[in-house]
Amino acid sequence: MKPWAAAAVLLLALTAVLAGRYQALRLHTAWDQQVYLWQRVWTPQHANALAASRDLFSTLRILGLQVHPREGYREIQVNTPLLKQDGRPLWLVVRLDGQLKQLDEPAIRQRLLQLLQRWQAAGLPVIGVEIDHDAATARLPEYQHFLQQLRQQLPASLQLGITALPAWIGSPALPGVLQQADSSVLQVHAVLSPQQGLFDGRLALRWASQYAHLSPNPFRVALPAYGMGLVSFDAQGAQVESEASVRVAGSTQELSVAPQQVADFLRQLATLNLPRLHGIIWFRLPLESDRRAWSLATLRAVIDHQPLTADWQVKFLPQPNGLYDLLIQNNGPVDAPLPREIGINASRCLAADAVGHYRLETTAEQARFIRISGDQLRAGQSRPLGWLRCQQITPGGTYVVP
Template identity: 50%
Template sequence: MPVTYFHRLCGALVLALLTGCEPQPPMPLDQQLYIWQRQWRSAHEQALAESRRNFSTLRVLGLQAHPKAGWSRALVNLAQLKADGRPVIAVVRLDGQLPALDVQLAQQQIAQLIARWQQAGVTPSGLEIDHDSGSARLAGYSQFLQALRKQLPADIKLSITALPAWLDSPNLPELLDAVDSSVLQVHAVSDPRQGLFDPVKAKSWAQRWSRASDKPFYLALPAYGVALLPDTGGAPLVESEAPLNHAGERRELLADPQQLADLALQLREQPPSHLAGLIWFRLPLPSDRRAWSLTTLKAVAAGDALASQWQVQFVKREGLYDISLVNAGNLDQPLPKRVQLAARGCDGADGINGYRAQQTQQHLEFTRQASVRVAAGGRRTLGWARCLDISQGAWNVYP
């Protein structure tokens, strides 16, 4: 029987119905990245190269104003930024404690920043103002943004970092009307003693923000940690990228990669209206001890399954073994509490880097004395031993 147009049409309809019943993969969300170091280092070059495939746009701290220090520029390596080639949004940080926003001075400083970047071959596609304004001052902040918008080149989009506390302000519509987009920050916005980040609150804030305006918005998500130090005033001091010259026990807080991965999946599957993407804070460098590794950050942003995998490796030289732990997964992990190896004929052993060694007739055991994170792909020596033999595959790691 010849195949007719009717048969082909029926086949196409059946195929459409069948495929329509299959679950569709989550829609991708644009992934962007903050660069927040105030002084660029040689390590930025490799970090930029390794992040290029995963993050579409760089939001780069370029300028900041503080009540006592005044205006200062971040020392950005513009040659590296130009070579990277991705779209760039310049971020201007205005401290929330500034007594007033000087429109004329801000315009002058921002114009000089943009001109300097353009002369180096970096043309920002946008400008983001990061200002922790109190809700009571949003009307004045809106006027500041309106005046700033008039002075910006037409091809530079204006955005702001926004706070969930503004959701209840009657001045929020006017504020959002003054900009092209907003970045809702959902980390480090509550009392630090309650934690750095709450995924349930973050999702709720995003849903509410989506109803505040029909303009696009982004979510700024954490990929870092902080430490809390006791202070005589009652509220704790917060130590982040730079160490504080302050005595006292530090309570470490770290954004949980799995929590963020779960939230990102939920947002992809059911994105709030007008959500344009996610922006991760911040690009990590190897020296950044309170940030996720770039391997973990890329895995979370890409929606990859997170997994930890420890491997024990050792190198033998004339009966002396150097013993190391390797984090072979894509998830940063605290060092395991205990590592046990099958060994014989040992006449000496010692732990280093926070481990203590113990010997029995059949085993070497290394016990952790202090908790330290090891980045995905990282290595840490846990000790040495002088033995006749250590079995290559006979070891156990205990969390």
């Protein structure tokens, strides 16, 4: 092959690769983005969170009713004036706990329809009802009957949606369940085991691909934007702690999902070009006090394909008598684990100490702050690191080890 011909072939191959990547990015960008509001107690922080998220999420999916074997029926007192003012389309989500031994179908439908009527009477722009039920695979026929009866009682103007579990894939009863709903949401985040964490991108891709070829109707994928704690309180088991404390004594193992992990999954998902995949639903809308949820800045960075790198800065706040209070600040676009180590070159130090998640090691020329416990620092926020009283702090002599 002549050199010019080889170059032409190489150029064509490179063009094809770039075109494929552009097409994947375009599909990823075009996906509809929605979000779950899952807080059981509404606070004034919801107003700020909704206002700041208006340009990110087209639709809100709001937990309105929960049915639990021990707690019974629990209606969530949502802020209806705030949601009416927000104006975005919303779904009423009903959570039927998977531990329910059986579904009291007439009672559940009655409570659901009564709540729906109250939401509509308050002027909320409800476009659908979503049933979130982690049914055991063996009970899918029973679940299909419940959905079939509910569909007949719902107003024809409303959509009926369900959440779906990867464990249902392969069940001969799944097609019958999916036929009762106008759309579905595949949940690819769960605690399979503490070792596997909350999210496995490789498994999630496989599940989404399999589900896309089974679903007869549009579906979306629910992705995690949060962490949780597994509280071990006895030898038999553990309890999940997320946005609220479970208020039991025991050791807590924190599980989290890295933003880069989810961003990588989204890029790969876009290349599959799955039929009937209409968008992404994020769990959950973060509030300022929700320490386990990603910040809205992090969610925005992942959705907008921004570089997900931390940018650490050590701030020196001068105080009287040569004292400096120290802060570690996250200037990057995403939440990140606190740095493992921070070093400050300084001499003739009279005293120093670390606070919070760090301990201090000192030499004649340096103060080293070593992380002793892990935690996340949200994008744009800072946290006390410690303090120094030194006669000489070397300009530019500070380093951070992520």
